[in-house]
Amino acid sequence: MWSKVFYFTMVPMVYAAVAIFIGGLIFKLAVVLFSKRFKGSLATYPKRLPRPVGVAVEALAVPSAFKKDKVFWLFILAFHISFFLLFIGHLELIREFKWIQLIPHEVFLGAGAVGIVLIISVLYFLFRRFRSPWREISVPEDFFILILLFLTMFLGSHLHLSARFYAGGGAFDIPIEAYREYLSSLLALKPVVPDGIAYSPHYVLVALHIFLANLVLILIPFSKVVHMVFAFLSLDLKRK
Template sequence: MQTVYYLVLVPMVYAAFAVFIFGTAWRLAQTARRPAHGATLQIFPKKDPAWLYAVADTFFMPSILRHSPVLWFFLAVFHLAVALLIIGHLELFAQWRLLQIVPHEVFLGKGFVGLAASVSLLFLFFRRFHAPVRDLSVPEDYYLLILLFLTVIFGSQMDWARR
């Protein structure tokens, strides 16, 4: 029995590591030998700076606003709430006067930021139960939304319990 443990724990581990290294090197060599191909998706006009369109598309999400204004609203609320939560958590470092953006005794928003984040996460979670989003969802999507929701709820309940 000792020999089986030794075979599993020593040579097989080295063999697995060697297969990983040689397989990765092989795939990198195959990828490097392939001919370069041009971009198939051209969404930016050639005369304007592409980064400007990328920034506008990232922060304002015009395609989502065009197709689903309700989804756009809840996404905007969620991202604004996350930004405010980050700012609020930076202010917990009292010794850093530079990070104290707005002096206050209670956390930013007085609990409203956590409520807004939790409501938007609930919308994003229950949205996954309807077609066509249901067909594209995998279990990891649900787990991530549940984890984020529980994090927001447990963090907010500490602030809500203070009142």
């Protein structure tokens, strides 16, 4: 029975999650682009930088957070940069990319640091919300997403670190090749869960990690995480 549940999580649910993620984002953007425009200008002044540069700086460097709370800003940047590195790292779990290997490294690029930074940042964001005044302005969504991210990242980090530090002799090891076989088979639409994963005592953790990651993907377009796209659009309004 469990092997069926695991297979469901590892294959059909992944396809469904990716479809919801992409479809959801397209849907969200379409709704926005077909909605009524604002006839006037919502600009604030002074406009110190040219529009696209200004939007990029504000979205990527978050100067408003820097001004307000340096520690928070540090975690915001650490989290978002790490998130980007995490994305690149997972690309390498599909197959080898020459451009990522410009700096030669063993998969992943951060050698485990990225995951640790993410976990610490997420915990910071979470614990921050336990305190006033953030506690009063938080809604269940805020906690739920952070907890979900924490669990996903914690499991992912564990899988990576155990593979990295027990490589060769460890019974818990799932070789990088097994992940590549699995993910590239998904991509080629000929899904298999290779023996390297299916017979590993870690299988439950992999399946759980994938399950949570699926939830994250599904939630992105329909939760506040959509700010990864909308931030640029709403900041652009400020400069129109």
